Amino acid sequence: MYLGVDLGGTGIKIGLVDENGSILHKDSCPTQAMEDYKIIVKDMASLIKKILNDTDTNTMEIKAIGIGCPGSIDDKNGVVLYANNLNLHNAPLSCELKKYFDIPVYVGNDANCAALGEFFALNDENITDIVAITLGTGVGGGIIINKKIFTGTNGIAGELGHTVINVGGEKCSCGRNGCWEAYASATALIRDTEKAAKENPDSYVAKLVAENGGKASGEISFNAAKAGDETGKKLVENYVIYVAEGIVNIVNIFQPHAVVIGGGVSNAGDALLTPVKEYVKKNAYGGALQTKISIAKLGNDAGIIGAAFLGK
Amino acid sequence: MYLGVDLGGTGIKIGLVDENGSILHKDSCPTQAMEDYKIIVKDMASLIKKILNDTDTNTMEIKAIGIGCPGSIDDKNGVVLYANNLNLHNAPLSCELKKYFDIPVYVGNDANCAALGEFFALNDENITDIVAITLGTGVGGGIIINKKIFTGTNGIAGELGHTVINVGGEKCSCGRNGCWEAYASATALIRDTEKAAKENPDSYVAKLVAENGGKASGEISFNAAKAGDETGKKLVENYVIYVAEGIVNIVNIFQPHAVVIGGGVSNAGDALLTPVKEYVKKNAYGGALQTKISIAKLGNDAGIIGAAFLGK
Numbered sequence: 294m295y296l297g298v299d300l301g302g303t304g305i306k307i308g309l310v311d312e313n314g315s316i317l318h319k320d321s322c323p324t325q326a327m328e329d330y331k332i333i334v335k336d337m338a339s340l341i342k343k344i345l346n347d348t349d350t351n352t353m354e355i356k357a358i359g360i361g362c363p364g365s366i367d368d369k370n371g372v373v374l375y376a377n378n379l380n381l382h383n384a385p386l387s388c389e390l391k392k393y394f395d396i397p398v399y400v401g402n403d404a405n406c407a408a409l410g411e412f413f414a415l416n417d418e419n420i421t422d423i424v425a426i427t428l429g430t431g432v433g434g435g436i437i438i439n440k441k442i443f444t445g446t447n448g449i450a451g452e453l454g455h456t457v458i459n460v461g462g463e464k465c466s467c468g469r470n471g472c473w474e475a476y477a478s479a480t481a482l483i484r485d486t487e488k489a490a491k492e493n494p495d496s497y498v499a500k501l502v503a504e505n506g507g508k509a510s511g512e513i514s515f516n517a518a519k520a521g522d523e524t525g526k527k528l529v530e531n532y533v534i535y536v537a538e539g540i541v542n543i544v545n546i547f548q549p550h551a552v553v554i555g556g557g558v559s560n561a562g563d564a565l566l567t568p569v570k571e572y573v574k575k576n577a578y579g580g581a582l583q584t585k586i587s588i589a590k591l592g593n594d595a596g597i598i599g600a601a602f603l604g605k
Numbered sequence: 606m607y608l609g610v611d612l613g614g615t616g617i618k619i620g621l622v623d624e625n626g627s628i629l630h631k632d633s634c635p636t637q638a639m640e641d642y643k644i645i646v647k648d649m650a651s652l653i654k655k656i657l658n659d660t661d662t663n664t665m666e667i668k669a670i671g672i673g674c675p676g677s678i679d680d681k682n683g684v685v686l687y688a689n690n691l692n693l694h695n696a697p698l699s700c701e702l703k704k705y706f707d708i709p710v711y712v713g714n715d716a717n718c719a720a721l722g723e724f725f726a727l728n729d730e731n732i733t734d735i736v737a738i739t740l741g742t743g744v745g746g747g748i749i750i751n752k753k754i755f756t757g758t759n760g761i762a763g764e765l766g767h768t769v770i771n772v773g774g775e776k777c778s779c780g781r782n783g784c785w786e787a788y789a790s791a792t793a794l795i796r797d798t799e800k801a802a803k804e805n806p807d808s809y810v811a812k813l814v815a816e817n818g819g820k821a822s823g824e825i826s827f828n829a830a831k832a833g834d835e836t837g838k839k840l841v842e843n844y845v846i847y848v849a850e851g852i853v854n855i856v857n858i859f860q861p862h863a864v865v866i867g868g869g870v871s872n873a874g875d876a877l878l879t880p881v882k883e884y885v886k887k888n889a890y891g892g893a894l895q896t897k898i899s900i901a902k903l904g905n906d907a908g909i910i911g912a913a914f915l916g917k
Contacts, residue, residue, distance in 0.1 A: 365891065421758065422757065422758050438750070438755075443750075444860075445734065445859055445860030445861065446733065446734050446860050446861060446862050446895070447860050447895050448860075449860055449890075449891060450857075450858060450859055450860040451858065452857040452858065452890045452891075453857075453858060455857045455890045456768075456854040456857055456858060457770055457850050457853065457854055458769055458770065458771075458772050459770075459771055459772050460770050460771050460788075460846065460847065460850050467890055468888070469853070469888050469890075476772075534772065535772065538769050538772050541769065541781070542768040542769055545762075545764040545765075545767045545768055546762060546763065546764065546765060546768060546858065547757055547762055548756075548757030548758050548759050548760075548761055548762040549757065549758060550758050576780070576781050578761075578764045578767045578779055578781075579677065579761055579764075583758070583759050
């Protein structure tokens with residue numbers, strides 16, 4: 294068995310995970326995000342002890358503990374170099390947690406852990422390379438090559454959301470203009486939905502935005518499109534192009550066995566997946582697309598399961 | 606010693622390469638491009654025999670033969686799946702050449718071989734990951750991860766020139782719109798130079814184009830900029846942005862130790878390199894750029910040396 298820790302800005306979620314990637318037991322506690330890393334690791338250790346106690350598990354049964362954390366990670370040494378929504382700078386989480394347990398501890402970037410979780414969830418021995426993307430507040434990416442997370446020479450590779458698809462385009466949170474994230478994130482879809490609602494006050498999109506207190510959400514465009522609204526259909530059509538263009542780039546660069554789409558917007562399911570697949574198939578270099586495109590399976594558990602399997 | 610074969614649409618160039626990557630002897634013959642692969646390999650074998658004879662080298666001294674070839678390659682089996690400027694379809698070059706010599710034979714994509722050549726030319730044991738790009742008729746890319754060429758799950762990964770940097774933009778030879786190649790290739794620079802000459806008939810750019818028989822070349826914009834011409838300066842400024850935006854994407858995805866720029870346009874040297882470096886440094890994700898950017902060292906020999914080292 295393994296322990297997977299999903300360390301976020303608001304909470305620490307920990308799961309006891311079996312060899313097959315099933316979560317046997319899960320618990321959580323708040324993150325004291327502004328405290329020193331030693332306090333955070335102390336809380337983590339207490340929660341692990343509680344889980345071991347509650348499930349009547351001996352530490353001898355745990356093969357490894359994995360911690361998924363946002364930010365830049367030195368995965369070779371288990372050190373969080375920098376995490377912008379936690380007060381972590383060069384924090385040796387691995388060393389610190391080993392003070393509590395005589396178990397190997399691994400640390401990885403949370404988006405990469407989620408990708409590793411989705412990789413194992415595919416459960417196909419012919420699949421060795423995947424790219425997992427999350428369409429949420431931002432656009433996250435995790436690259437698995439030869440069954441391992443690819444982190445580049447310094448641990449921070451794989452920032453697929455921060456590759457420009459439109460030079461000089463929409464402002465991105467990273468400071469560049471025209472990043473994929475500035476077009477394919479839920480945030481971007483919400484921005485475009487609000488704009489479309491203003492420009493088309495008689496549309497069903499505008500009605501749904503008004504009903505939602507004047508605020509757009511990631512679902513509104515898909516719901517309006519489903520109801521046959523032209524403004525909604527146009528919004529989804531454009532959004533699909535942005536998502537798919539980025540995926541074609543990924544295919545042309547990596548030729549992975551699979552691209553897995555997760556994050557809030559992926560809840561749209563086939564309404565997103567079907568047109569994205571068609572677009573990618575039509576535009577991938579060389580014509581014969583060998584990459585399977587699918588919706589992520591694990592939802593919010595991907596981080597816990599992937600972190601657990603850092604040591605697999 | 607190794608033998609490196611650069612198999613192109615017009616010629617077969619073969620070099621005898623030592624352990625340090627120096628070409629000891631080089632020879633070439635025309636490619637009978639429309640003939641069956643067996644004819645091409647027969648010519649290749651004859652030229653290898655001539656080189657061995659001319660240099661008084663015994664086949665026992667050759668550790669491996671590597672063939673670099675344009676197109677899609679099954680590098681595991683040494684088969685050219687498809688090469689658009691040669692009549693090769695599922696051509697087992699490795700097996701065929703082994704009929705002539707009892708030496709291991711490897712086959713790789715030519716752009717990837719050039720990247721491998723440039724990787725060895727860096728001659729720095731701390732460098733394991735590089736991306737080499739060529740700014741020529743198209744934009745080629747070769748990715749080296751852990752000292753090996755990265756070819757994805759099907760041998761055709763690394764098509765960096767065919768990643769979109771401008772959704773819906775300039776038409777690309779691959780069928781998509783807005784590919785990096787459609788902005789950063791020599792072909793694109795020539796297109797933009799001809800356009801600028803027409804729009805600015807009094808510019809020095811226009812004068813140079815006229816002197817060149819009405820045709821632009823890759824050097825004209827750089828030469829005009831050097832002479833202080835505003836049209837030339839603007840052309841170079843824009844071109845630098847296109848090249849650099851693609852390199853920032855590469856850095857954000859791969860975080861390689863180095864990006865090496867080759868191809869015809871790289872002859873511009875510091876006039877290209879200096880502003881590209883500045884732009885990438887300013888825009889790379891996370892601020893602290895750890896990737897060195899340099900001009901390729903090997904020129905046209907990169908393909909021969911890289912092919913030779915496929916078996917190293």
